[in-house]
Amino acid sequence: MKLVQERRTEINGHPIIAFTLANDHGMEITCLxxxxxxxxxxVPDKNGNYENVVLAFDEFSSYLTNRPYLGTVIGRVAGRIKNSCFELNRKKYKLYENENKNHLHGGKKGFHHVIWQAAGFSKKEEVGVRFLHRSVDGEEGYPGNVDVQVTYTLNNQNELIISYHAISDQDTPLTLTNHTYFNLSGNAQRDILQHELKIKSDRFLPLDHEFIPTGEIKDVAGTPFDLRQGKTLKEVINSTDPQICFVGHGYDHPFVLNAHYEEEIVLFDPKSGRTLVVETDEPGVVVYTGNHLPNGEKMNGVLSRKYLGICLETQALPDAVHHPHFPSCILRAGEVYSSTTKYAFRVSYE
Known part of the structure; x- marks a missing residue:
């Protein structure tokens, strides 16, 4: 196991550090x-070629705006909150509006533009980084001081484990996720349309025209959202289903998971042989097929475009603050928020 730290640049005098984690089999993860x-x-393909399977900007300066939220931790609340407001304990809160009148992915700065405290660690069978941040009372409009810890751990089973922990001194909405875009072709040499996606989910959430859940929880049977036996993403984007069409011809939808830590999300690229298995304790996953990735930005040595990557955002169901029949996303004062998602990388040699 190996851990390397490198100073990349600085922002307002604060150093930006890259941590590269490597296991004994050649898998490497770099994070900031x-x-x-x-x-x-x-990670390797079926021919033994190690290539980057996530999207990244070629220039660090692009991360200062990072419209697609490439690779970031999202918080305090992942997803959209309708009308940028909610009521909690008989008090109304107004959040920062950063997508029309709605609040998206924690607001203007959120957690994705924070310079986190970070420290690497190395053990015999794993290596990783712990990130710490205090989100202060009133930040982006949220109540309470929240102490957040995010840990990335790489082990010798070619697994990345992301663990989230938080505690607040007031009741507050909180659900964290990671917004990495995966492309198993390696170095973004192809788009994701030939990838196959399988999810153990009987139900999904339809969206309104602002991409916010309507409150309905719908059966996937007979719809393009039935991924229980798997589908190619090309088959999905070619669907004429209105829910697929108005979000940009693809997914930008929450799925309710039937299982946890039972290979509930599987992404496979037949040409490279790479497979990604995602397991989580979260109630759902938002699948986003990169329908609105910007054109012409330099990523992985190529120009960005639609369908260059897919996000698998494990989290509580979006806009849960307005839907009491969704699992609650409220972190009560003094209680501990804890969530773990595992990303296992495998290779098929067929």
Missing amino acids: NYGCMITSIL
């Missing part, structure tokens, strides 16, 4: 203390 951004995951 800025936004906890994952910029590289090197």
Whole structure:
């Protein structure tokens, strides 16, 4: 196991540090203390070629805006909150509006533009980084001081484990996720349309025209959202289903998971042979097929475009603050928020 730290640049006098984690089999992960951004995951294909399977900007300056939220930790609340407001304990709170009248991915700065405190660690069978941040009372409009810890751990089973912990001194909404875009072709040499996606989910959440859940929880049977036996992403984007079309011809939807830590999310690229298995204790996953990735930005040595990557955002269901029948996303004062998602990388040689 190996851990390397490298100073990349600085922001307002604060150093931006890259941490590269390597296991004994050649898998490497690079992440930054800025936004906890994952910029590289090197894993082998069926021919033994190690290539980057996540999207990353070629120039660090692009991360200062980072419209697609590449590789970041999202908080305090992942996803959209309708009308940028909620009521809690008979008090109304107004959040920062950063997508029309709605609040998206924690607001203007959120957790994705934070320079986190970070420290690497190395053990016999694992290596990793712990990130710390205090989100102060009133930040982006949220109540309470929240102490957040995010840990990235790489082990010798070619697994990345992301653990989230938080505690608040007031009741507050909180659900964290990672917004990495995966492309198993390696170095973004192809788009994701030939990738196959399988999810153990019987239900999904339809969206309104602002991409916010309507409150309905719908059966996937007979819809393009039935991924229980798997589908190619090309099959999905070619669907004429209105839910697929109005979000940009693809997914930008929450799925309710049937299982946890049972290979509930599987992404496979037949040409490279790479497989990503995602397991989590979260109630859902938001699948986003990069329908609105910007054109012409330099990523992985190529120009960005639609469908260059897919996000698998394990989290509580979006806009849960407005839907009491969704699992609650409220962290009560003094209680501990704890969540873990595992990303296992495998290779098929068929």
